[in-house]
Amino acid sequence: xxxxxxxxxxxxxxxxxxxxxxxxxxxxxxxxxxxxxxxxxxxxxxxxxxxxxxxxxxxxxxxxxxxxxxxxxxxxxxxxxxxxxxxxxxxxxxxxxxxxxxxxxxxxxxxxxxxxxxxxxxxxxxxxxxxxxxxxxxxxxxxxxxxxxxxxxxxxxxxxxxxxxxxxxxxxxxxxxxxxxxxxxxxxxxxxxxxxxxxxxxxxxxx
Amino acid sequence: xxxxxxxxxxxxxxxxxxxxxxxxxxxxxxxxxxxxxxxxxxxxxxxxxxxxxxxxxxxxxxxxxxxxxxxxxxxxxxxxxxxxxxxxxxxxxxxxxxxxxxxxxxxxxxxxxxxxxxxxxxxxxxxxxxxxxxxxxxxxxxxxxxxxxxxxxxxxxxxxxxxxxxxxxxxxxxxxxxxxxxxxxxxxxxxxxxxxxxxxxxxxxxxxxxxxxxxxxxxxxxxxxxxxxxxxxxxxxxxxxxxxxxxxxxxxxxxxxxxxxxxxxxxxxxxxxxxxxxxxxxxxxxxxxxxxxxxxxxxxxxxxxxxxxxxxxxxxxxxxxxxxxxxxxxxxxxxxxxxxxxx
Numbered sequence: 387x388x389x390x391x392x393x394x395x396x397x398x399x400x401x402x403x404x405x406x407x408x409x410x411x412x413x414x415x416x417x418x419x420x421x422x423x424x425x426x427x428x429x430x431x432x433x434x435x436x437x438x439x440x441x442x443x444x445x446x447x448x449x450x451x452x453x454x455x456x457x458x459x460x461x462x463x464x465x466x467x468x469x470x471x472x473x474x475x476x477x478x479x480x481x482x483x484x485x486x487x488x489x490x491x492x493x494x495x496x497x498x499x500x501x502x503x504x505x506x507x508x509x510x511x512x513x514x515x516x517x518x519x520x521x522x523x524x525x526x527x528x529x530x531x532x533x534x535x536x537x538x539x540x541x542x543x544x545x546x547x548x549x550x551x552x553x554x555x556x557x558x559x560x561x562x563x564x565x566x567x568x569x570x571x572x573x574x575x576x577x578x579x580x581x582x583x584x585x586x587x588x589x590x591x592x593x
Numbered sequence: 594x595x596x597x598x599x600x601x602x603x604x605x606x607x608x609x610x611x612x613x614x615x616x617x618x619x620x621x622x623x624x625x626x627x628x629x630x631x632x633x634x635x636x637x638x639x640x641x642x643x644x645x646x647x648x649x650x651x652x653x654x655x656x657x658x659x660x661x662x663x664x665x666x667x668x669x670x671x672x673x674x675x676x677x678x679x680x681x682x683x684x685x686x687x688x689x690x691x692x693x694x695x696x697x698x699x700x701x702x703x704x705x706x707x708x709x710x711x712x713x714x715x716x717x718x719x720x721x722x723x724x725x726x727x728x729x730x731x732x733x734x735x736x737x738x739x740x741x742x743x744x745x746x747x748x749x750x751x752x753x754x755x756x757x758x759x760x761x762x763x764x765x766x767x768x769x770x771x772x773x774x775x776x777x778x779x780x781x782x783x784x785x786x787x788x789x790x791x792x793x794x795x796x797x798x799x800x801x802x803x804x805x806x807x808x809x810x811x812x813x814x815x816x817x818x819x820x821x822x823x824x825x826x827x828x829x830x831x832x833x834x835x836x837x838x839x840x841x842x843x844x845x846x847x848x849x850x851x852x853x854x855x856x857x858x859x860x861x862x863x864x865x866x867x868x869x870x871x872x873x874x875x876x877x878x879x880x881x882x883x884x885x886x887x888x889x890x891x892x893x894x895x896x897x898x899x900x901x902x903x904x905x906x907x908x909x910x911x912x913x914x915x916x917x918x919x920x921x922x923x924x925x926x927x928x929x930x931x932x933x934x935x936x
Contacts, residue, residue: 396753398760405796417822423848424819430855431823444815445841455894459856470755492755541741543734577733581740591741 388506389416391434393425393452394468395444399491403438406499413502420444422452429460436502439485441469441476441593448593450476454483464505468498471587472517474526474534480512487511519586521579522571526588529567534589536563541580542591613694613710616701621646624705633694633710637661637686645708649698652684660689664717685717693717763794816844816851820863825855831867834874839923842907843867843876846921849898850878858882858916873925879918889917 390413394400400418407413413436417428422443428434437456439449453465466487467480480488487505489498490513501511519526529537532553539549546564550557564576573579583589603625607614613630617623621644631641637658638651655663664685682698693714699707767790774783813833820827827847834840847865854860860882868875889911891899899909902921910920 398753398757417819419815419819421815423845424816427816427823427848427851427855428819430852433823541737543738543741545734575733577737580737584741585747 387414388412388435389414389433390502391416391425391428391437392418393420393422393437393443393449394418394440395420395442396440399440403498410499412506421447422449423447425449425452426455426459429456429463432460434460434463436506437463437465438498438502439465439467441467441471441473442590446592450479450483450593453480453485457484466498466501466505466511471590472519472526473590473593474516474529474588475538476593477512477516488513490517493517519588521582521586521588522573524570524572528570533563533567536560537567537579537583538589538591540564540576541584541589612712613696613708615642615645615648615708617642617645617706617708619646619700619704619706621648630708630710633688636688642708645706649682649708652686652696653682655684655686662687664693685713767791767794813840813844816848820851823855825851825861825863827851827863827865829865829867831865832869833867834869834923834925836925838905839874839925842902842905842923843874843921845898845901846876846909846919847878849894850880850919852894853917854880854882869925871925874921874923876921876923877912877918878921880916882916889913 390407392400392403392407392415394403400420404415404418407415416434419425419428420443422439423445425437425439429437437453439453441449443449443452449467453467456463456465461484464486465483466489467476467485468489468491469476470491472490472493477488487501487510489496489501489511493513496511504511516526521529535553536549539552544552546557546560549560553560567573567579568575571579571582573582604627607625607627608629610627610629613627613633615623615626615630617626623642623645626642626645634640634642634648634652637655638648642648655661657663664687666683666685680700684696685693686696687693691714692712695711695713695717697709697711699709701707767787770783770790771787774780774787780787817827834843843865847863851863854863858880860880862881864879864881866877866879891911895909895911902909902923905923907921907923912918912920
């Protein structure tokens with residue numbers, strides 16, 4: 387039997403996932419926790435085969451950061467990242483950590499158990515793209531990678547000079563990008579822009 | 594005649610300069626002053642520039658006169674530690690004609706000073722606007738940060754609400770089908786379908802496995818139960834901090850110590866000794882691991898923990914006396930709002 391660790395801080399979602407695992411004949415629930423920071427400890431004595439990991443977990447601990455740590459010491463443990471957030475960088479981060487799969491709770495047609503089966507057979511299962519979200523007059527797919535970098539920096543409360551230093555560009559280039567973003571979205575100012583991208587969960591800087 | 598001509602020409606030239614200018618010795622003896630400077634100083638002090646040092650002192654202690662206003666310099670960008678205070682000083686005045694003049698005292702060499710006055714009305718207006726915008730921007734940044742702090746909480750609530758709506762929807766379908774069957778008097782015909790539909794709905798929400806599940810999300814309980822699950826007991830000696838921030842740091846340290854103790858020393862017991870005084874919590878985390886250690890190299894985990902602790906004003910020391918112990922000092926008083934605190 388495949389031993390599964392569930393890391394999910396929403397009780398209802400957790401219960402639903404546990405219920406599916408119990409019903410299946412291949413999987414057995416090893417443990418179910420709310421805080422991703424405790425997942426590495428749960429894997430220490432080698433009883434876990436598969437982790438279903440939420441991204442935003444209890445005490446603001448990131449499932450992606452926890453997954454990276456676990457993969458470093460236990461590369462054989464399969465990890466599937468689960469999220470309901472359309473945050474544009476999550477898929478890339480999950481791939482960079484070496485996670486084996488990625489499942490959107492609210493988008494896409496593949497069931498979680500199907501993703502689990504395919505991952506356990508050795509496949510890497512990722513959605514083709516993040517869900518498209520409307521931001522003002524435009525959609526999230528209209529932003530360039532650099533524009534996402536700038537919005538992420540703004541969402542962290544950075545000043546123009548700090549953004550320029552972080553991204554190794556000039557302040558004028560920062561202003562140029564911001565002007566373009568505001569034009570695309572129709573937002574009046576950066577505060578309105580950040581409020582909208584964060585409210586729509588397109589960018590969550592803490593994770 | 595030959596000597597006087599250049600002097601007159603110089604005087605004429607600086608009189609035609611639109612701003613005020615005055616050159617003087619360090620003691621204040623005037624070398625050269627133009628008409629505009631004399632006119633401005635006359636309006637401010639009631640006399641022309643007789644001694645540059647005395648004039649500058651008078652301007653410095655200027656308390657307002659005949660609708661002339663000395664402007665404060667709060668809108669100026671801060672330039673701390675440039676060390677130029679003794680070489681350069683400046684003041685701003687708004688005259689009755691609403692024009693703003695900038696006066697600057699500058700040491701040119703070891704014995705010569707220059708006082709210059711320049712009309713900067715437009716620049717002053719723009720600077721004031723910039724200053725106000727900067728303040729507004731700071732406010733916006735504050736609001737932005739507080740928005741970010743609460744967004745995860747909001748998202749979690751949304752997620753829970755969505756799940757609740759899903760449950761209501763499923764139960765609603767069953768109820769509707771049952772009501773319809775009763776109304777149409779077809780209960781007997783549809784009994785099996787209805788029964789199966791109710792069973793499936795209830796099973797989805799009640800078929801919760803009887804396996805180990807953490808009962809709540811408090812910082813303490815989940816970590817302790819996970820530790821027990823992998824066969825390592827955490828024993829506390831002393832009182833734990835009440836403040837959530839201090840608790841978060843304590844548990845981050847315990848987590849790291851526990852991971853290392855099990856991974857590298859195969860420990861089965863972790864002891865957390867906490868001593869508290871007015872200033873700080875002194876915490877010693879040790880384990881009963883069997884592997885003898887004489888030296889430790891700080892890896893990613895410990896470095897990250899050290900960085901996190903030091904960012905919050907706490908400290909971390911490693912003690913190697915056979916086994917490895919973590920010594921953590923956390924300040925008692927965290928001046929931190931209890932944002933995002935749950936349950």
